[in-house]
Amino acid sequence: MITAPVAVRSRPVDSSSIQTSSASKSSGRGGADGAGEITTASEHAAVKRVYAAIGVDCDPDRAAYPDRLTWRGVEALPRLFDLHDIKWTFNVRADTQIRDYCGSASYCYERFAKLWDAARGHGSAVGWHVHYFDRDGRQDTSERCIEENIELGAEALEFPDIVHMGWTFQSEFSVKCLARVGVRIDYSPLPRMRFGGNGGVDAYDWSSFAYRPSVWHGVRMIPAYTFRHALLRRRFSTERVMLTTTTSPLLYRSLLRDFLHTGADFFVSYFHADELVPALGDWRDRLYAFKNLSTNLERFRAMAARQGYEVVFVNVRELAEILFGERRSRHA
Numbered sequence: 001m002i003t004a005p006v007a008v009r010s011r012p013v014d015s016s017s018i019q020t021s022s023a024s025k026s027s028g029r030g031g032a033d034g035a036g037e038i039t040t041a042s043e044h045a046a047v048k049r050v051y052a053a054i055g056v057d058c059d060p061d062r063a064a065y066p067d068r069l070t071w072r073g074v075e076a077l078p079r080l081f082d083l084h085d086i087k088w089t090f091n092v093r094a095d096t097q098i099r100d101y102c103g104s105a106s107y108c109y110e111r112f113a114k115l116w117d118a119a120r121g122h123g124s125a126v127g128w129h130v131h132y133f134d135r136d137g138r139q140d141t142s143e144r145c146i147e148e149n150i151e152l153g154a155e156a157l158e159f160p161d162i163v164h165m166g167w168t169f170q171s172e173f174s175v176k177c178l179a180r181v182g183v184r185i186d187y188s189p190l191p192r193m194r195f196g197g198n199g200g201v202d203a204y205d206w207s208s209f210a211y212r213p214s215v216w217h218g219v220r221m222i223p224a225y226t227f228r229h230a231l232l233r234r235r236f237s238t239e240r241v242m243l244t245t246t247t248s249p250l251l252y253r254s255l256l257r258d259f260l261h262t263g264a265d266f267f268v269s270y271f272h273a274d275e276l277v278p279a280l281g282d283w284r285d286r287l288y289a290f291k292n293l294s295t296n297l298e299r300f301r302a303m304a305a306r307q308g309y310e311v312v313f314v315n316v317r318e319l320a321e322i323l324f325g326e327r328r329s330r331h332a
């Protein structure tokens with residue numbers, strides 16, 4: 001799945017500190033009496049780590065929408081726990097549309113409560129995914145609609161601290177509202193990407209956002225990785241693109257290669273639950289999409305290792321602590 005933005009010519013800024021392997025050698029000479037000390041030489045290769053956070057937007061299946069809301073993608077999520085040593089961040093849908101279709105904004109949160117408990121139990125995080133829909137299923141970013149959705153959704157999820165926005169839409173007004181209800185982390189930014197919308201939805205503007213964590217009104221903003229790709233640029237008339245983590249490995253490999261060239265020490269990607277369950281619903285399709293995800297993440301580990309990096313998969317709350325916490329300020 002590809003999100004196509006409007007072209008904005010800019011390179012991302014690598015915010016990370018540059019880490020290098022250090023090689024130290026020390027040698028000792030004998031003293032005046034000629035009793036020489038043992039000469040030692042040691043080399044310590046610094047461990048270079050890339051901290052990776054992968055988000056999952058837990059929306060209803062797009063294949064059945066808008067006639068009804070079905071949740072086959074979310075039902076498939078327990079398979080993610082089979083992937084070794086990977087923590088996830090699950091973004092649970094809660095907003096007025098969920099209330100209108102399902103009777104309660106907390107429908108997804110309550111129906112799949114066991115899944116969220118299992119996720120927390122193995123170190124993953126549970127956050128919030130909120131869309132600003134009007135009654136006709138179009139994007140409505142009026143202040144009234146934003147406020148209503150934020151108040152309703154936050155309460156439905158017991159005031160989450162993490163958000164990943166529907167269509168990645170964010171504004172000064174909405175981020176202030178989110179901060180007011182307790183949100184402290186937003187990992188929606190898509191650096192240098194902007195899209196005017198399609199069919200009344202999917203408009204967002206991150207054209208002024210650089211690839212660098214920053215704080216807006218008390219909310220820690222962590223960008224996902226976007227990159228330039230010649231073929232996709234022609235296809236979508238755009239310069240930078242974001243690929244969801246379930247994208248074909250052939251394409252995703254170019255995103256990973258590009259990322260590893262930056263030397264950055266954090267990586268954020270995400271996908272939608274229904275991408276594990278393609279519209280045709282055949283079990284082989286499901287295996288295939290899931291297979292993309294596992295192939296991409298394994299390849300990330302392997303490509304990074306060849307460059308001397310270890311990929312550590314964390315949830316986005318842990319990533320925020322790494323990027324903004326005490327530790328960072330000591331070493332950055």
Ligand SMILES: [Zn+2]
Nearest residue numbers: 057059166167
């Ligand atoms: Zn969504």
